[in-house]
C-alpha cells in the first residue's frame with residue numbers, strides 16, 4: 001500500500017511511523033526544510049507531550065464522542081510506551097509529562113530517527129499545492145513534483161503560528177477534496193482589552209481567576225497565574241478561556257471578563273480581611289492599603305477605579321467603601337475587544353468537520369482512502385499536553401488504518417458506525 005502523508009509535524013510524523021510499522025510504503029511531504037518546527041518550540045522548548053489527567057473536558061470541538069473515541073483508540077499509556085520505545089523517558093510534573101531531557105528537540109530527533117529506521121521517504125521543501133483523487137488513489141502536486149499514492153493522510157496542521165509552516169493550506173487542501181470546514185479562530189491566546197490602564201499594569205503577574213462572559217453569560221472560567229500586559233490579559237488561565245472569546249467576537253457578541261485577585265476567597269471573606277486591615281492599619285493613608293497584599297501597580301489601578309481618596313486615613317474608610325473595593329478585587333470587570341491573532345496563538349479552534357471523519361480510522365466519510373490527523377481537525381485542547389496527545393492519537397490511528405492493517409476490523413463503514421453510535425445511545 002503506497003501511503004503519502006502531507007505535513008511533517010507531530011501528527012504527520014506519528015502517522016508516517018504508524019503506517020510504516022503497519023506495513024505501508026510511506027512518503028512524508030513537508031513544506032519546511034526540516035521536520036517538526038512547531039514541535040521543537042512546544043512547552044517553552046521542553047515539550048509537554050501528554051498529560052496523565054486525560055478527560056474529555058480538556059477538549060473542545062463540536063463532537064465530544066468523536067474525540068473520546070480517537071483518544072481511547074491510542075491512549076496515554078500507549079503514547080508513553082511508544083515514546084519510551086524511541087528512547088524518550090518521561091519526566092512527570094504533577095500530571096504533566098515532558099521528556100526527561102526537558103528538550104523538545106529530543107522529541108523531534110527521536111521521531112526523525114524512527115522515520116529513518118522505518119525507511120519512510122522524507123521529502124522536505126515540498127509544499128503541496130493541490131490534491132486530486134485519481135482512479136483508486138490520489139495525485140499530489142508539490143512544487144515542480146507530482147506524487148501519486150493509494151492512500152493519503154492530511155496532517156498539515158492549522159493556521160496557528162503560520163511561520164511554523166502550518167499556514168492554513170491544510171484547510172484549502174481539505175476543501176479541494178470536498179470537506180467542510182468549521183471556521184478557524186485563534187485559541188490558547190492572549191486577549192486585548194478596552195480599558196486604558198493596561199499599559200500601567202504591564203508586567204504584573206498575579207494568581208487569579210478569570211471568568212469569561214459572552215453577552216453577560218459565563219462561558220468559561222479558569223484559575224492560575226494571570227499576566228497583565230500592555231494591551232490586556234494573558235497567562236495560562238486566559239489562554240484556557242480564549243477560544244470562547246474568539247468565537248464570541250467573531251459572532252459580534254459582547255465579550256467581557258471578570259478577574260478575581262483573591263480566587264480562593266468569596267467577596268464576604270475579602271471584605272472581612274479588609275475590615276481587619278482597617279483596624280490594624282488605621283493610621284496609614286489609603287494609598288498604602290494593599291501594601292504587602294497585592295502588587296503595587298495593581299493596587300494603584302484598583303484604588304483609582306474605586307474612587308477612594310488616597311490621602312484619607314485607612315481607619316476612616318466606611319464599610320460601604322471597603323465592600324466596593326472588595327467587589328473590584330473579586331470581580332474586576334474588563335471588556336475584551338480582540339485576541340492576539342494567529343501569529344501568537346498556541347493552537348486554532350475549528351478546522352475539518354469531524355462529522356465527516358470516522359473516529360476509529362480517521363478516514364474521510366466522503367473520500368475513501370483519505371485520512372486526517374492532528375490540529376487540522378475541528379478539535380482543540382486546553383494547555384497541558386492535550387493538543388500533542390491529540391496529534392499522537394489521531395496520527396497513530398490514521399497511519400494504522402491507511403496502511404490497510406486489520407482492514408475488516410478497523411475500517412468501519414459509515415452505516416456500521418451509525419449503528420454503533422445508536423447502540424451506544426440506547427445503552428445510556
Ligand SMILES: Cc1cc2nc3c(=O)[nH]c(=O)nc-3n(C[C@H](O)[C@H](O)[C@H](O)COP(=O)(O)OP(=O)(O)OC[C@H]3O[C@@H](n4cnc5c(N)ncnc54)[C@H](O)[C@@H]3O)c2cc1C
Pocket residue numbers: 006007008009010011012029030031032035036037038039041042043044047048049050126127128129155156157158160161164165166167168169170345346347373374375376384385386387388389391
Ligand atoms: C509556542 C507553542 C507551544 C506549544 N506547546 C504545546 C505543549 O507544550 N503541549 C501541547 O500539547 N501542545 C502544544 N502546542 C500545540 C501543538 O504544538 C500543536 O497542537 C501540534 O504541534 C499540532 O500538530 P500537527 O502535526 O497537527 O500540526 P503542526 O505541528 O503544525 O505540523 C503541520 C506540518 O505540516 C506542514 N505543512 C502545512 N501545510 C503544508 C503543505 N501544503 N505541504 C506540505 N507541508 C505542509 C507544516 O510545515 C508543518 O510542519 C504548542 C503550540 C505552540 C505554537
